[in-house]
Amino acid sequence: MYFDHSATTKTDERVLHTFMEVSTTYFSNPASLHAAGKQAEKLLEKARSQVLATLGLELTEGVFTSGGTEANNLAILGYVYANQHKGRHLLTTAVEHPSVLHAFKYLETQNFTVDYLTVDSEGRISLAELQSFLRPDTLLVSIMHVNNEIGTIQPIAECAKIIHSQSRAVLHSDCVQSFGKIKLDDEQNCPDLVTLSGHKIYGVKGSGFLAYRKNIRLHAISYGGGQEKNLRNGTVSVPHAAALAKAARLQVEEANIQQFQQWRDELVQFFSGIEDCLVLAPQASAPYIVTVAFRHVTGEVVVNFLQERGIFVSTSSACSSKKSGVSHVIEAIRLPKDFEKGVIRISFGKDQTTDEIHQLKKAVHQFMQLLKRGIRK
Numbered sequence: 001m002y003f004d005h006s007a008t009t010k011t012d013e014r015v016l017h018t019f020m021e022v023s024t025t026y027f028s029n030p031a032s033l034h035a036a037g038k039q040a041e042k043l044l045e046k047a048r049s050q051v052l053a054t055l056g057l058e059l060t061e062g063v064f065t066s067g068g069t070e071a072n073n074l075a076i077l078g079y080v081y082a083n084q085h086k087g088r089h090l091l092t093t094a095v096e097h098p099s100v101l102h103a104f105k106y107l108e109t110q111n112f113t114v115d116y117l118t119v120d121s122e123g124r125i126s127l128a129e130l131q132s133f134l135r136p137d138t139l140l141v142s143i144m145h146v147n148n149e150i151g152t153i154q155p156i157a158e159c160a161k162i163i164h165s166q167s168r169a170v171l172h173s174d175c176v177q178s179f180g181k182i183k184l185d186d187e188q189n190c191p192d193l194v195t196l197s198g199h200k201i202y203g204v205k206g207s208g209f210l211a212y213r214k215n216i217r218l219h220a221i222s223y224g225g226g227q228e229k230n231l232r233n234g235t236v237s238v239p240h241a242a243a244l245a246k247a248a249r250l251q252v253e254e255a256n257i258q259q260f261q262q263w264r265d266e267l268v269q270f271f272s273g274i275e276d277c278l279v280l281a282p283q284a285s286a287p288y289i290v291t292v293a294f295r296h297v298t299g300e301v302v303v304n305f306l307q308e309r310g311i312f313v314s315t316s317s318a319c320s321s322k323k324s325g326v327s328h329v330i331e332a333i334r335l336p337k338d339f340e341k342g343v344i345r346i347s348f349g350k351d352q353t354t355d356e357i358h359q360l361k362k363a364v365h366q367f368m369q370l371l372k373r374g375i376r377k
Ligand SMILES: Cc1ncc(COP(=O)(O)O)c(C=O)c1O
Pocket: 006, 007, 066, 067, 068, 069, 070, 072, 097, 099, 144, 146, 147, 148, 174, 176, 177, 197, 198, 199, 207, 208
């Protein structure tokens, strides 16, 4: 029973079929001048328009990347390199994915000033703090849409409105955890750059996308033949691009958010009834992520117990390289000390069943019984 869809998803057979068909039939290099190359180029451009269309925003440009990590790096470093004459102040949040945070940490070493927005106990930023941090020389603000560890949804439209009306900065949003599930539906107040990843939406691993407004200037962050509008170098993988377009379309058409919400409500109620257990971001989380913390137990112990019963969940701190074993997100929401090492994340996917939710509850119940008998590791 797989409850780790925020980490990655199984590639959809239909996406795999597209990948195989394009790999074997339209395998030419889209930069080649001959007819087969032209055909591959046509497919590539069609895939680009399709991905942009599924976003449904005022973003008309886009670059295929190897995933969300590369798209985040291109958005942040690429925008900063191309526009640094306009200012050296940058703004992000304390709870971003490492592919965003580490890019900002690097920029701090290059004499840029970075401010980090704090979050409340549910992982939400404050619009008043955002407003107070904006400066005349703020160049770029990066705020994720849905947090990958605790599921918090940030008010991206409101952020865009404030940033666009009160500063010269542009807004980048890492939408890896929301794409195809929670729409950025305010077309006018949308980010200027948006990051997507294929493997979180039943696409192929190694596929991603950076969408951006027409007037945005970016600088390449690697060197080579200038493919992908001189922004990303190396032969473009048309199979990855076509597969991403297919995965994006299927995700938008098939995501069953109401069902996710029902399961989430059921689990939130279940975990709230357990002594020594806290539900994180109970009000602010996306419907497909349930993160909970156990008192005086490590997340690894819970993950292993469930794994022995055929249930896969994750700890929230898988990406954390910190010696404390507590992730930056858990630190940022200031979880009580006796809970902070006991975090697990449950994330739903489209093949999930209600029976699996019940089996998960049963297994957690057994775990709590064992704990009561004093088996804490
Ligand atoms: C919020 C967020 N951003 C970025 C990434 C990185 O995406 P990728 O694995 O495609 O590089 C992830 C992956 O876990 C993520 O959850």
